[in-house]
Amino acid sequence: MSNRTVLGYLVGSAVILAALGASVHAQTPSSCKEPPSGSKRVPLLWPPQAGVVTGTRRVKLYSAPNLHCPVSGVFLVPKDELVAYAQTRDGWSSVMYLNAKTGKDVSGWVRSARLKLTGTVSPKQ
Numbered sequence: 001m002s003n004r005t006v007l008g009y010l011v012g013s014a015v016i017l018a019a020l021g022a023s024v025h026a027q028t029p030s031s032c033k034e035p036p037s038g039s040k041r042v043p044l045l046w047p048p049q050a051g052v053v054t055g056t057r058r059v060k061l062y063s064a065p066n067l068h069c070p071v072s073g074v075f076l077v078p079k080d081e082l083v084a085y086a087q088t089r090d091g092w093s094s095v096m097y098l099n100a101k102t103g104k105d106v107s108g109w110v111r112s113a114r115l116k117l118t119g120t121v122s123p124k125q
Contacts (some may be wrong), residue, residue: 032068
């Protein structure tokens with residue numbers, strides 16, 4: 001085999017691998033569209049459930065229940081308390097977190113395996 005043939009194979013392989021990698025990371029707008037809560041696919045938790053982040057590492061927040069839809073720069077840390085509103089059958093929870101220091105809230109999706117539900121949310125009596 002000549003050097004030119006080997007180079008041709010390498011370039012061709014690189015083009016094919018790049019195309020495959022691009023298709024894996026490609027996102028269509030619908031892939032990051034939040035599904036409607038209360039549907040068969042995303043049943044509501046009623047009443048909403050209080051929860052806490054478990055584990056030892058921070059947890060990414062996603063705009064939809066899809067690993068290709070992270071919210072840039074937003075994450076939760078272990079022991080953060082939140083409210084879960086819905087769960088999918090494939091392991092995602094729709095949550096809202098309120099930052100006690102800033103008073104700002106953020107909503108999104110996290111992997112359910114990183115949450116421990118601690119009870120229902122109700123108004124203080």
